Amino acid sequence: xxxxxxxxxxxxxxxxxxxxxxxxxxxxxxxxxxxxxxxxxxxxxxxxxxxxxxxxxxxxxxxxxxxxxxxxxxxxxxxxxxxxxxxxxxxxxx
Amino acid sequence: xxxxxxxxxxxxxxxxxxxxxxxxxxxxxxxxxxxxxxxxxxxxxxxxxxxxxxxxxxxxxxxxxxxxxxxxxxxxxxxxxxxxxxxxxxxxxxxxxxxxxxxxxxxxxxxxxxxxxxxxxxxxxxxxxxxxxxxxxxxxxxxxxxxxxxxxxxxxxxxxxxxxxxxxxxxxxxxxxxxxxxxxxxxxxxxxxxxxxxxxxxxxxxxxxxxxxxxxxxxxxxxxxxxxxxxxxxxxxxxxxxxxxxxxxxxxxxxxxxxxxxxxxxxxxxxxxxxxxxxxxxxxxxxxxxxxxxxxxxxxxxxxxxxxxxxxxxxxxxxxxxxxxxxxxxxxxxxxxxxxxxxxxxxxxxxxxxxxxxxxxxxxxxxxxxxxxxxxxxxxxxxxxxxxxxxxxxxxxxxxxxxxxxxxxxxxxxxxxxxxxxxxxxxxxxxxxxxxxxxxxxxxxxxxxxxxxxxxxxxxxxxxxxxxxxxxxxxxxxxxxxxxxxxxxxxxxxxxxxxxxxxxxxxxxxxxxxxxxxxxxxxxxxxxxxxxxxxxxxxxxxxxxxxxxxxxxxxxxxxxxxxxxxxxxxx
Numbered sequence: 001x002x003x004x005x006x007x008x009x010x011x012x013x014x015x016x017x018x019x020x021x022x023x024x025x026x027x028x029x030x031x032x033x034x035x036x037x038x039x040x041x042x043x044x045x046x047x048x049x050x051x052x053x054x055x056x057x058x059x060x061x062x063x064x065x066x067x068x069x070x071x072x073x074x075x076x077x078x079x080x081x082x083x084x085x086x087x088x089x090x091x092x093x094x
Numbered sequence: 095x096x097x098x099x100x101x102x103x104x105x106x107x108x109x110x111x112x113x114x115x116x117x118x119x120x121x122x123x124x125x126x127x128x129x130x131x132x133x134x135x136x137x138x139x140x141x142x143x144x145x146x147x148x149x150x151x152x153x154x155x156x157x158x159x160x161x162x163x164x165x166x167x168x169x170x171x172x173x174x175x176x177x178x179x180x181x182x183x184x185x186x187x188x189x190x191x192x193x194x195x196x197x198x199x200x201x202x203x204x205x206x207x208x209x210x211x212x213x214x215x216x217x218x219x220x221x222x223x224x225x226x227x228x229x230x231x232x233x234x235x236x237x238x239x240x241x242x243x244x245x246x247x248x249x250x251x252x253x254x255x256x257x258x259x260x261x262x263x264x265x266x267x268x269x270x271x272x273x274x275x276x277x278x279x280x281x282x283x284x285x286x287x288x289x290x291x292x293x294x295x296x297x298x299x300x301x302x303x304x305x306x307x308x309x310x311x312x313x314x315x316x317x318x319x320x321x322x323x324x325x326x327x328x329x330x331x332x333x334x335x336x337x338x339x340x341x342x343x344x345x346x347x348x349x350x351x352x353x354x355x356x357x358x359x360x361x362x363x364x365x366x367x368x369x370x371x372x373x374x375x376x377x378x379x380x381x382x383x384x385x386x387x388x389x390x391x392x393x394x395x396x397x398x399x400x401x402x403x404x405x406x407x408x409x410x411x412x413x414x415x416x417x418x419x420x421x422x423x424x425x426x427x428x429x430x431x432x433x434x435x436x437x438x439x440x441x442x443x444x445x446x447x448x449x450x451x452x453x454x455x456x457x458x459x460x461x462x463x464x465x466x467x468x469x470x471x472x473x474x475x476x477x478x479x480x481x482x483x484x485x486x487x488x489x490x491x492x493x494x495x496x497x498x499x500x501x502x503x504x505x506x507x508x509x510x511x512x513x514x515x516x517x518x519x520x521x522x523x524x525x526x527x528x529x530x531x532x533x534x535x536x537x538x539x540x541x542x543x544x545x546x547x548x549x550x551x552x553x554x555x556x557x558x559x560x561x562x563x564x565x566x567x568x569x570x571x572x573x574x575x576x577x578x579x580x581x582x583x584x585x586x587x588x589x590x591x592x593x594x595x596x597x598x599x600x601x602x603x604x605x606x607x608x609x610x611x612x613x614x615x616x617x618x619x620x621x622x623x624x625x626x627x628x629x630x631x632x633x634x635x636x637x638x639x640x641x642x643x644x645x646x647x648x649x650x651x652x653x654x655x656x657x658x659x660x661x662x663x664x665x
Contacts, residue, residue, distance in 0.1 A: 071480035
């Protein structure tokens with residue numbers, strides 16, 4: 001496939017499905033995540049934002065960010081193991 | 095309109111007219127019924143209605159107060175949305191079943207005594223099973239039978255508990271029922287178990303994931319709204335502040351996450367998600383403070399809407415494509431852009447993003463749990479929130495409408511009435527998220543909670559957006575559990591596979607011994623019969639025809655012997 005053909009396919013594909021768009025969205029997401037860490041920096045420096053906490057762990061820098069990332073990854077990782085235990089053929093009960 | 099008719103009965107009676115109507119008249123009637131029933135509810139003030147004496151029992155058919163009204167309002171709203179969503183369906187059985195089901199759930203939420211609750215409890219079970227059977231497949235028939243057995247079984251346990259409780263206390267009032275104890279308070283304990291079955295407690299839950307995905311496209315939307323939420327209400331009424339509910343709820347929040355991540359059928363994913371959401375409400379009821387009960391009630395209200403919205407979007411796919419298996423879908427957003435949009439609204443709501451309904455309701459329970467010092471439960475709730483984002487926030491819209499490949503399926507957008515129902519529901523999800531005050535004003539207790547603080551918004555966004563980042567990182571590397579056609583074992587494997595297999599194995603081992611025992615018994619019986627027959631049979635000695643002279647000789651001989659015996663001393 002020539003570069004020209006590839007470019008034509010790329011333009012015919014809906015925007016949301018293009019590889020370049022997905023990369024753009026991915027980078028945008030990283031930027032948003034970095035932006036969401038700013039309040040924790042401000043809290044650390046006691047500038048304008050104070051995190052309301054019930055437990056001391058909540059006060060750690062980026063607690064919720066790290067918890068969210070790790071919890072999601074753990075759930076997906078656990079899925080691989082759990083599937084080995086409980087997955088059967090589709091017609092198992094047939 | 096009878097003034098003291100209990101709320102919900104108009105829906106039940108009105109349902110009976112549906113099969114007699116056709117076309118637009120039927121549609122108009124279906125849409126008007128929930129509105130008329132709602133107007134009837136509004137016309138009734140707080141208090142007790144329909145107090146009757148049945149044999150020795152004093153029944154209160156309806157008791158209207160702030161707690162029951164929350165469920166009354168949302169059940170009516172759900173009935174209307176479900177009616178609008180299913181108005182295109184030609185099968186009158188589904189409409190009749192749906193309205194009787196909704197009506198009995200409403201009547202159950204207002205039941206003032208335990209016998210009325212039992213009747214409504216069973217009526218919801220019997221009516222709702224027709225929404226499963228209406229699919230007219232072998233799988234749906236069998237799933238419906240299992241569902242019916244478990245639901246009716248729950249009712250039987252409830253009745254047993256009610257009668258024991260009545261015997262112990264002489265009261266049928268549906269109020270707080272006291273502590274749980276099999277020895278000292280058996281009645282309420284049995285009632286608690288009955289509620290737990292309908293609320294899908296761990297190991298009592300699998301009827302939900304078994305039956306709901308087998309119902310019709312529209313039937314599952316009805317099912318998602320009423321049964322489990324009626325049981326949450328029943329727990330809030332009868333067992334608020336019962337500590338055991340907190341660990342039960344925590345387990346309910348956590349375990350469905352691991353099943354949802356590997357499930358291929360997206361309606362089953364939503365059924366697991368429903369189970370997970372019930373966990374939040376059960377924890378709220380267990381904590382039992384005014385803020386926690388408000389949290390459970392408001393969460394139930396918001397949950398009915400966003401869960402219905404998600405089931406509606408999957409129902410639209412089922413209606414157009416014929417399946418909701420993730421492995422067979424992909425890029426449906428091209429054909430169903432509006433349905434995709436509404437599904438994303440539902441996903442954002444259930445994930446509790448700020449400005450959506452989950453954010454302003456779920457956080458109330460979280461705060462109540464933290465305030466009461468249930469540390470581990472609080473962490474489980476945070477973990478479960480990330481889990482909700484995974485299975486309902488990302489998996490449902492992503493695999494339902496986008497996916498990694500184009501399935502090649504091109505279909506029409508969902509019918510107009512389905513889109514309207516989804517649109518109104520989505521509007522309410524956003525409306526509650528942006529303006530929570532109207533919802534807070536109908537909660538059982540005064541609300542002293544502000545959801546939109548900078549800290550709450552930021553921490554919630556951090557949790558969710560970083561979880562989203564984890565999804566993006568894993569998806570770019572294809573480190574996801576692949577969507578493949580499969581069956582995942584859950585607790586129903588016990589009664590669907592393992593116990594029947596155990597019985598077959600037992601029969602295999604004990605069968606020959608049992609056969610020998612039966613054969614030996616038969617031989618013994620045959621010998622006894624043969625022995626008796628040899629004397630009493632047609633050729634037996636006692637069956638012979640004797641001569642009269644022989645008889646006389648026998649009698650003379652016997653009398654002579656008797657004479658000699660009596661007078662033996664005289665000789």
